[in-house]
Amino acid sequence: MLDDIDRKIIQATQAGLPLTPQPYQAVAEQLGLSADEVMQRLSAMQQSAIIRRIGAVPNHYKLGYRYNGMTVWNIADEIIDEIGQQVGQLEFVSHCYHRPRHLPEWPYNLFAMVHGKSQQEVDSQIQQIKDLLGDKNLGSDVLYSTRILKKTGFRSGGPSTAQNDS
Template sequence: MTKLDDIDRAIVIATQGGLPLVADPYGAVADALGLSAEVVIARLDAMQQDGVVRRIGVVPNHYALGYRFNGMTVWDVADDHVEEAGRRLCATGVVSHCYQRPRLLPDWPYNIFAMIHARDEAAATALVERLATALGPLARGHRVLFSTRILKKTGLRLGRQQGGGTPCSG
């Protein structure tokens, strides 16, 4: 396990809620911590290389962008075709994330999950049809579970205590 020094910990705490929405977000973080933007960027890059930080990216609020029909499509695909099915779903360009999950037989035969986002029901239906076409005979069945509300998406949050304590796992 990688132990964070005080500077890395301060950078994680300063950025874990998101980067500031300013022209120079790394500079703003650096100013708040008494560092240079170059140090902040280099340390975030090193933490990403070490696996401490998985990724830095945008997490859009689909509802605020007008995408009201957000659906998790679930697919029943033979286990030996899962990787091919995942590649086909992602190749459509309309899936925001796709992953395999265990079946819960006999009630839940679905093992591939792929999220879609649409502005209206007709557009969502068209996207699901597009995915079904991409999968072709690999798909033995599917359903769509539409979101009824947005959930707050956050990862692990470090506290502000001093020292390099380890988070609880479980």
């Protein structure tokens, strides 16, 4: 269960950690805690699945990556884990995950997001995935980004309210 301190830590960090050399120390000072306590509590919340992960969320557009494609693949279910690991380890794949098919309209079960600074770079990356998959690729498509969407996760509005902005 969350106590008041855990809620305060979530509220203080949900928009991102401070961009300082010691972000946990900055959060701790803001809340009147030690950095060790902040880190221990975040770790405990992660272990108990209250929070899913702590990670960087880069803004690809600000980094010059203006071309994005969600590649979708039809892979035999019995090898999806093995293939997903291989695709997910490619340096240009930022997200890779298994999703259920929705037949007959949607036969794809492996999703992999690629980013590039040009359309040609993205096309080359997609071809590399095709080459890796070979005859294990039973079909594919690409959904290209056409606009930037707000990227946020769960947001707590306070001790008694919550909203999801994702």
